[in-house]
Amino acid sequence: MTTPQHSPRAFFPAENGELLIGGMPVSRLAARVGQTPFYVYDHAALAARVAALRAVLPDTLHLHYAIKANPMPAVVGALAQLVDGLDVASGRELRVALDTGMTPEEISFAGPGKSAGELEQAVAAGVLINIESAREVRLLAEIQARTGWQARVAVRVNPDFDLKSSGMKMGGGPKQFGVDAEAVPALLAEIKQQQLGFEGFHLFAGSQNLRAEAIAEAQRKSFELCLRLAQDAPTPVKSLNLGGGFGIPYFPGEQALDLAPIGANLAELVAQASTRLPGAHLTIELGRYLVGEAGVYICRVLDRKVSRGHTYLITDGGLHHHLSASGNFGQVIRKNYPVLVANRMDREADENVSVVGPLCTPLDLLADRMNLPHAEPGDLIAVLQSGAYGFSASPRDFLSHPQPLEVLV
């Protein structure tokens, strides 16, 4: 019987016992950063991931980066050079997106609770606003009438299906996201009445999915739903955003997503669109899939303690910096992220240990009873798959420990 293993690393080779990140041995990288803990994101890994996608995606498909996954300005700036557009979820994310120099034409703004101020910010910037409710139509009409700036809008649709096997279901049944598919025709009439600048639809059926066929099926259904809804559109559809949902393997037994069938499916949809939605371009927006595997969280062993036969490696990092890796962010059953002793890569995993942080809570756990090479104080622990929903999604003030840094190499 074999125990499920973590999927092989997509990036970051090892050399002379050290994990290489951005081509630099991790112990030197830590010295160059100047402190532990830190998050490091690898520019070459971002570029390689985008290239792998481009290789299988149809040429005319637009590839967007959803900033919510990792809003570090350097990362967003690097990705802005690699992708066709950026998706934002708040006014602050919009400012980060505009700072990259990305054309507002290729920035879109979604979110179920946009404030009046954020809507005005988005209209002023000239970005595409994914409308999520009738209230947003009224507010945008008021802003457009008062300022004379044309509001560019798409309708975010709550579909009448959901993405199967998804880590997080975001469509189907009642939802706070988007406008129920059956209510879209009335909303389109209101958009026409208010003379907002209609451009298309946005559908987002789920996230963190590792089954290519489920993603392809959701894309096909989204496309068909859009074709039906387009019949009531005030003007021809110019843009159809099919969302994302591409997962990465976090836990033992999970396999990397197979891109080929997704690429083939999208090629078919792009071909169909050329006749059934002439003049429209198709977009997918990816967050986690672009940045998740390109980032590593690094912390240092402070103490090594044996309590009643079990060994704890106590580090200077933990839950407060990396909530997801601790298993406390939406997970029902805690599982270990891939964790390494990053400067002992040439040693066998000869010990069963728990890697914990400095907090006074048993929730502060980076690895629970994992087989790792013997580690001592001063050694470096790496948590892989940490480029998305890490730094920005963690309670960094919890117990008032020092903040981690973020670097792009």
Add this chain to the structure above:
Amino acid sequence: MTTPQHSPRAFFPAENGELLIGGMPVSRLAARVGQTPFYVYDHAALAARVAALRAVLPDTLHLHYAIKANPMPAVVGALAQLVDGLDVASGRELRVALDTGMTPEEISFAGPGKSAGELEQAVAAGVLINIESAREVRLLAEIQARTGWQARVAVRVNPDFDLKSSGMKMGGGPKQFGVDAEAVPALLAEIKQQQLGFEGFHLFAGSQNLRAEAIAEAQRKSFELCLRLAQDAPTPVKSLNLGGGFGIPYFPGEQALDLAPIGANLAELVAQASTRLPGAHLTIELGRYLVGEAGVYICRVLDRKVSRGHTYLITDGGLHHHLSASGNFGQVIRKNYPVLVANRMDREADENVSVVGPLCTPLDLLADRMNLPHAEPGDLIAVLQSGAYGFSASPRDFLSHPQPLEVLV
């Protein structure tokens, strides 16, 4: 059949349909704060909670506040005037504690991953350091020898029992916290050898417990364990910290903790200590129990949306400000915190709704299918029991929305 209800509010009456906080109607309070969302902590509620404790606790017992529950400097400053001491878990918390003017004699520092810098900071300040490993003895001896500043130390013990029915077990079995009880004699010999200033013991068996008898039993066992360990102490025990663990009712069906039996039990232990540990004082340290019910999180309804028959109140606050209330911080099964429409207190709960935040994730849920009075955009939502592990324990940069404020009234 009756549905379990939330426990009655300990504080905050309603008047003319408005929740009163610090005696002020919530809608005026929101205007005085200048924005939503915000956390508000009530000085009178803090004082009332401490007074209720003092009424049942023996006079000579020391009552400490554990800053980790809520490190807002104004809150810590207010509590410093009400309690006998402060407990800190990091160098930053130590600075906040010292800023209150609390004497270093009555400040103690615990945590399984103290850095060398933090240990030196604590020695320089003259606070009591709860030693959690042999490494800390070595580091403190080095600091003491180099600087000539006497290190004041207690031993944090990982007991050989745990706190029954605890929300979070922190003792018994292998743990990253403290020193296994059976290893304490050897550590005490090392403390003596290194001439550190030994003062006593610290035991912390668990947290968020609502069963008085379980807490009393853990205190009795902690006391007895300390008596045994004291036989190997290099000098007489001056201080015995029995920890905390006092819970507050969060979820439907939970009842407030009965303080009387805990007070009676502690009175008995204090009496025993006068003969069995002469010259020692007993301490309890409470975090959540002092501040949890004195704080409220307030956000505003932005949109009201009906999706396939279910009503969503979309607010400007959510998971990013209040992770625990969203059910994503250590909870296995999500339950609703007590949530109110704070400016509609005179209306019947005539609707079943979900209260959500502005984030693009279904995890962003403040109330799931809860019966509330009809609310409209502009109305104020209050989440009670929010004084502890709220602001500082939330991923406030997640999706880059505006930060909440904190005020003390």
